[in-house]
Amino acid sequence: MVIAAFKLTLANGYVRSCPSDSGTGRHRGVNARVKRTFRLRLGSWNVGTLKGKLLELEDALARCKIDIACFQETKWTGKSTRDGNGFKLWYSGAPKSINGVGIIITDQLKDFVVHVERHEDRLMLVRLVIQEETINVISAYAPQSGRSEGEKKRFWDSLDELVRSCPDDQRLVLGGDLNGHIGVQSDGYPGVHGGLGFGRRNDEGRRILDFAFAHDLIIANSFFRKRKSQLITFQSGGNEP
Template sequence: MWAGRHKGVNARVKRTSRLRFGCWNVGTLKGKFLELGNALTRYKVDVGEIGDTRGHNKRDQRVCSQSGQGAGEKKNFWDSLDELVGSCPVDQRLVLGGDLNGHIGAESDGYAGVHGGLGFGVRNDEGCSILEFAIAHDLVIANSFFRKRDSQLITFQSGLNKTQIDYFLVRRGDFRACKDCKVLPREAGYSQHRLLVIDLLLSRRATKTEKAVKPRILWKKLRGEAAETFRLTTISRFTKEIRDGSHMEADELWTLLAEGMRETAKEVLGVTRETERQRRVGRESWWISEEVQSKVAAKLSCFKDLVKSRQNGTNEDWSLARQRYYEAKKEAKRTVAIAKERAYEELYRKLDSKEGENEIFRIAKAREKRRRDLGDVIYIKDENGRSIVKEGDIRKRWE
């Protein structure tokens, strides 16, 4: 059995890796370590489950040996396996492979979803136990979901006796990661069991390390009441620091005053967020108003109702919900357009004034850095009040 972390957190870049798991009852490991390693390497097996039925250590014996055992021992085995699988966290991938010594049969027959209907042979009681165990833990038997030749399904062959008793079980939600499951050709010198492999394409999300950004003081807020508060606080602080630092050298006193001014600015004006992502999350569109927010929220609510009616409602409910959503979407779009138009009118009116000269340079800088969220300024007026739409002419006008 193998368990691994299911998902990453704060994932940005998704990477995939193909892993091959192998399940093989080799009969005995005595004198076969090198041959076994070469075989697993040749078949590119990354993780192997090896069953040793005749090892000198009892712990190496095949844990799933049910043939010829009493009902009590079989029950103890399934109880132990049930406890083991139940202890695995549900947010981890689970790959359970081994010789379960039961025949699940060729057809699903009442076990659809667990049995894929592509097995081998005739089901027996031990096979039913395997299927019921899979149902209890929401697992699927991967062998039975891939259409293969009989030679790629048979895991044990002795003379004319051919059976399928080795299986791979995975969580139902992880089955989409299973790309193939099959039996490989028999290796000379080993027991009648054959190597069963399963290929999984696992997604590994690499966490993108965010670059820490030094917070900047919001000097743009230095106006009006905030400017007066900053001035009075700075004067009071400078008076105290100059009095306390009268014994300092000029450079030391200058450093003290500069640091005091920065601390005062942080307290009065505030600072930016610490990372680029936090800035993007906290940044709001400059034209959004309360009316726009309410219309967008109403559209989102109608969309949720549309999804619910599609899943649980009738066709009539879905049609009504769709109509309400289209109307809410149209209303939100109209409100956004009006809000943008008003915001641009106010912006252009401000740019035409004397105090708007500094704003022009600020917008020009924002345009170059593409930091504005609405395509920046689409047009600007010339000396005669006519609109300029070409980017080159707009740049000349700003210059």
């Protein structure tokens, strides 16, 4: 799930943000004298584990021409960085090999990173400044079904605090596995839900939508049509969570 996706435009020699045709969110305001468009391709991926997979995943990102990707469930311990194969990865994990998040950026953009903020093994932020534009990228991994309500509340409170730390005049992209279903319809959430979701909305999906609405964000994935195979992120025994 990617929240508040945007593209950048190059106007008069400066990179500026350009609003999407859908939703509101933190992507408003564009210089009318746009000369050409500079696109950033962003993604989010629950990888299950990065152990022994990093080169394979970097190859996949290169093939898809992804500039910035948020990873969840890396299962790497500690907090560090890795370079190689055209990308730089910042990651944050726990002392044990559980959970873990990361943000990977192409070599062409890594020198624009000005700040990295890690919050244990479920949240991290990377901030880039490209000419006049400041872009905040957050990778988030919400507690799974079955985890305690206390743990879930701590996560959402921490995410709320992290998002609020990003000034409103800066761009914000949140890529994560938020462990909820926002459902097919946009009912009750116009401008946040694009009406192209999947399945039935559950309580966690409502929490995601309420969070996006509170922070003037959009659920970017719900604004473009996808094949059914692309809507299903996990399939087992005939179940399609």
